[in-house]
Amino acid sequence: MRRTFQIMLTAFIMLAVQMYPAAAQSGTLGLADGFSTFNTSKFNVQLVKDSQTLYSLTPAGSSFNFIPTDMMTSRQANGNYHLGESRSRKVGSTAWVSGDSSTSRKKLTPATVSGSTLAAANLAPTLPTTSLLNITRRWVSVSSGVQLLFDVTNSQTTAVEIGSLGAPLEFNNIFTGRSAAQTNTLCSLFDPYIGQDAGFVQVTPLLGTLPPLVVTPVGKSPLEGWRFLPESTAATPFYQSQTFEGIY
Numbered sequence: 001m002r003r004t005f006q007i008m009l010t011a012f013i014m015l016a017v018q019m020y021p022a023a024a025q026s027g028t029l030g031l032a033d034g035f036s037t038f039n040t041s042k043f044n045v046q047l048v049k050d051s052q053t054l055y056s057l058t059p060a061g062s063s064f065n066f067i068p069t070d071m072m073t074s075r076q077a078n079g080n081y082h083l084g085e086s087r088s089r090k091v092g093s094t095a096w097v098s099g100d101s102s103t104s105r106k107k108l109t110p111a112t113v114s115g116s117t118l119a120a121a122n123l124a125p126t127l128p129t130t131s132l133l134n135i136t137r138r139w140v141s142v143s144s145g146v147q148l149l150f151d152v153t154n155s156q157t158t159a160v161e162i163g164s165l166g167a168p169l170e171f172n173n174i175f176t177g178r179s180a181a182q183t184n185t186l187c188s189l190f191d192p193y194i195g196q197d198a199g200f201v202q203v204t205p206l207l208g209t210l211p212p213l214v215v216t217p218v219g220k221s222p223l224e225g226w227r228f229l230p231e232s233t234a235a236t237p238f239y240q241s242q243t244f245e246g247i248y
């Protein structure tokens with residue numbers, strides 16, 4: 001058991017939602033504008049330049065990709081969830097206000113970064129104008145893996161209650177259009193342990209011989225819930241079809 005855990009730690013990505021106190025198929029993802037590539041000590045990472053969402057994630061020295069990169073052109077519309085999106089729901093004076101970075105996607109302006117930060121951008125352009133929160137997303141390389149961090153500040157002059165904060169996790173569990181051999185070689189299945197600060201998501205390549213990817217909270221960002229994210233079922237790769245389990 002201990003041995004397995006150590007193997008998992010050799011290849012993992014961390015996820016955080018860091019909090020600071022108050023003070024269809026037409027492509028909007030930006031695939032045509034290209035990708036940013038970062039080869040870190042643990043992972044080769046590619047982000048879509050415009051959206052800074054994850055395009056590919058391959059452990060250093062491996063050719064196994066945890067992300068459905070080859071399906072990205074079929075999943076570049078508004079409402080298709082990718083790793084790096086943010087979803088939140090806040091209470092206003094009377095009603096909850098939702099903010100979802102995938103609903104009406106806009107190109108982001110990359111922030112100037114240095115040191116271990118690979119990329120960062122404020123999400124304001126791609127959040128609704130009604131958003132009560134100011135969210136900056138950062139991708140950071142650390143010795144143990146790659147961190148995805150969200151810096152959330154209250155952009156209002158009054159207190160805002162955050163009802164929920166979530167981040168979609170997209171991995172390659174898309175079997176559609178693949179032979180059994182391709183599915184076995186390319187795809188992973190993923191499962192959460194909803195264990196608060198000890199929570200994690202394990203992404204296991206179907207091949208059975210490759211180390212799994214483990215997504216863990218950074219600092220105090222407990223894994224409190226796990227739920228299905230609905231997407232359009234109108235176009236291939238037919239979301240939630242028999243061979244596409246869905247993104248959670």
Ligand SMILES: *[C@@H]1O[C@H](CO)[C@@H](O)[C@H](O)[C@H]1NC(C)=O
Pocket residue numbers: 037038039044
């Ligand atoms: C990153 O690594 C990949 C795979 O080894 C290589 O093809 C690519 O040229 C590298 N890119 C950079 C920017 O170093």
Ligand SMILES: *[C@@H]1O[C@H](CO)[C@@H](O)[C@H](O)[C@H]1NC(C)=O
Pocket residue numbers: 134135136151153155
């Ligand atoms: C959003 O927060 C960042 C700091 O994370 C700050 O630099 C920026 O000015 C804020 N933007 C707005 C519109 O409040």
